[in-house]
Amino acid sequence: MRRLSYRQTYVxxxxxxxxxxxxxxxIGAFSFTPAEMVRHLGVAAGWLxxxxxDALSRNVFLELRxxxxxxxxxxxxxxxxxxxxxxxxxxxxxVEPGLAGTSAGAALGAALVFVFGGSTALSFxxxxxxxxxxxxxxxxxxxxxxxxxxxxxxxxxxNVFTLLLAGIAVNAVCGAGTGFLSYVAxxxxxxxxxxxxxGTFTTADWHGVMLVAVFFALCFAWxxxxxxALNALMLGEDEAAFLGVDSRKLIxxxxxxxTIMVSVATAMVGVxxxxxxxVPHVLRILKSSDYTFLLPGSALLGAxxxxxxxxxxxxxxxxxxxxxxxxxxxxxxxIFLWILLRQQPQRGTGASIDSGAGAGFYG
Amino acid sequence: MVDVVGVTYRVGGPNGLRxxxxxxxxxxACKFNVILGPNGAGKSTLLKVATGLLQPxxxxxxxxxxxxxxxxxxxxxxxxxxxxxxxxxxxxxxxEDVVLMGRYPHYRSAPTSRDRDIVSxxxxxxxxxxxxxxxxxxxxxxxxxxxxxxxxxxxxWNLDDAHEHKYLFLDEPTTSLDVxxxxxxxxxxxxxxxxxxxxxxxxHDLNVAFQYGQHIFVIDGGKLAYETSRASxxxxxxxxxxxxxxxxxxxxxxxxxxxxxxxx
Numbered sequence: 001m002r003r004l005s006y007r008q009t010y011v012x013x014x015x016x017x018x019x020x021x022x023x024x025x026x027i028g029a030f031s032f033t034p035a036e037m038v039r040h041l042g043v044a045a046g047w048l049x050x051x052x053x054d055a056l057s058r059n060v061f062l063e064l065r066x067x068x069x070x071x072x073x074x075x076x077x078x079x080x081x082x083x084x085x086x087x088x089x090x091x092x093x094x095v096e097p098g099l100a101g102t103s104a105g106a107a108l109g110a111a112l113v114f115v116f117g118g119s120t121a122l123s124f125x126x127x128x129x130x131x132x133x134x135x136x137x138x139x140x141x142x143x144x145x146x147x148x149x150x151x152x153x154x155x156x157x158x159n160v161f162t163l164l165l166a167g168i169a170v171n172a173v174c175g176a177g178t179g180f181l182s183y184v185a186x187x188x189x190x191x192x193x194x195x196x197x198x199g200t201f202t203t204a205d206w207h208g209v210m211l212v213a214v215f216f217a218l219c220f221a222w223x224x225x226x227x228x229a230l231n232a233l234m235l236g237e238d239e240a241a242f243l244g245v246d247s248r249k250l251i252x253x254x255x256x257x258x259t260i261m262v263s264v265a266t267a268m269v270g271v272x273x274x275x276x277x278x279v280p281h282v283l284r285i286l287k288s289s290d291y292t293f294l295l296p297g298s299a300l301l302g303a304x305x306x307x308x309x310x311x312x313x314x315x316x317x318x319x320x321x322x323x324x325x326x327x328x329x330x331x332x333x334x335i336f337l338w339i340l341l342r343q344q345p346q347r348g349t350g351a352s353i354d355s356g357a358g359a360g361f362y363g
Numbered sequence: 364m365v366d367v368v369g370v371t372y373r374v375g376g377p378n379g380l381r382x383x384x385x386x387x388x389x390x391x392a393c394k395f396n397v398i399l400g401p402n403g404a405g406k407s408t409l410l411k412v413a414t415g416l417l418q419p420x421x422x423x424x425x426x427x428x429x430x431x432x433x434x435x436x437x438x439x440x441x442x443x444x445x446x447x448x449x450x451x452x453x454x455x456x457x458x459e460d461v462v463l464m465g466r467y468p469h470y471r472s473a474p475t476s477r478d479r480d481i482v483s484x485x486x487x488x489x490x491x492x493x494x495x496x497x498x499x500x501x502x503x504x505x506x507x508x509x510x511x512x513x514x515x516x517x518x519x520w521n522l523d524d525a526h527e528h529k530y531l532f533l534d535e536p537t538t539s540l541d542v543x544x545x546x547x548x549x550x551x552x553x554x555x556x557x558x559x560x561x562x563x564x565x566x567h568d569l570n571v572a573f574q575y576g577q578h579i580f581v582i583d584g585g586k587l588a589y590e591t592s593r594a595s596x597x598x599x600x601x602x603x604x605x606x607x608x609x610x611x612x613x614x615x616x617x618x619x620x621x622x623x624x625x626x627x
Contacts, residue, residue, distance in 0.1 A: 091453035091454075092453070093454070228464075228467045229467075231456070231460075231464060231467075232464055232467060233453075234452050234453040234454055234456070235450050235452065235464070236450065236451070236453075238411075238416060238447070239445075239447065239450055241416055242414065242416065242440065242443075242444065242445040243440050243464060243465075243467050243468060243518070244436040244437040244438075244439065244440030244441075244467070244468045245436075246436060284454065288456070288457075288460075289454035289455055289456055290456060290460055
């Protein structure tokens, strides 16, 4: 893959993603042949006449399977790009939305609306209507991320140990909050604590797909403008400034963009950890640490990985389904530990890993 | 020319410690300007103020007759470049990608063929062409510094169209380098003077400073202690007072300025 140009790599990843999308749409408790899928899509588009014979199959495909497949892909893209952005901002390969508190904060915000949305305490969210969930998810995610960022940064340098500890603390507090809310909730769906802590695509619908798609498209387009700036930031904040990059503005803007897309996705599917860690990691090993490549690359590979994980989740213990987060943790936690161990020799006197943390690593 | 006019730089509020105290210095255009001074004198702070990275608490910095604060960030980045002591990379990139960063202020989304051309010519100038695909962190310290030099050369590339004036700032650039790399780096910087570029360097090695410096500024205790455009004017008393060492000039050298030997 090292020999391919960036564009050829995108084409390769996109082709693999297309194959997985079709496979993911076909496989499951209800399986569909390619011909059936084409026919259902044709009917939905109005090109083919609807036949009552396969109304059930069509319904399952169009209203359950298709939104699920698309939501999984979009969520994967969001988490992949988010991991790339956060690793760029923190200049460390060990950061991702699940560890830095972003996802847990989003889940807490979303759970608040789910549980108390109808009550007087949260009546101010009523005018927001159906976007109250993502809006409060954003507030929670932003507060959690900023807290972790502030705690782990001193004099413009990120101390990764403080970052991990702050992440643990913030994740614990948000997790406890979400757990409490699911415990007191009356709505059976909100009571489902595995939804919030381990993530699932079973509740996917078109509304969620549209919401995540729109916010992902906007945030991705915006973050693509900062590929060069993230590269320059690899040199350190001063050197980036000499190249015309205002690091403070960059960090703030990208944290906002990142938080927006992560919180919308998390509000729909719950917390899915480690995807944001794995995706940039794999791309760095296979290809390059250049952010102008990593941003589009991680959107594609994130979607690809999530389709794969979702297929596994559906077929591993039929007829039941495994929560997504279990599979991502099984793959991601060893990679996380591996990165952490590889960082050790570069730690120097033990106080901080700042810049240079990911250097000697990929290559 | 870089004009530093009455610059005071404080840390910790309006009554805080003055790192720089009313410094006025004119770094001559197309000359090799050198800033000297003991540790903690404020040399690096002066350089950072002069590059526009730090805003002075009082006073101003002008490039030509234009205040540095009036430049847009990208415009300033196309006008002046800064080479620091040692630059680490948070993630590994191939050498040519690091040098290409010097062209970032010049293009929007994709580098033009001219940008690519400047990158390869910068690499050629520092003698790193054959390592252009190697990962930056795998290079030796000296090679890394050469790559950084290529990056700042690419940033203010002036060898084709010298009508725009450029500024190169060097902040103790040779600290980690052996004597060969040191002289090579300073030679490359000196060659830029003929291409409408002003060089301002903070240096530690006094002999090297006197050898290259065409205008020497001595900073002590946040103030300008001495300046001269003739290194031979520097006296043993000045060195003894500012650097707290005994200084003896030995030999006279071919360039008539001799070499200094220092002892405590």
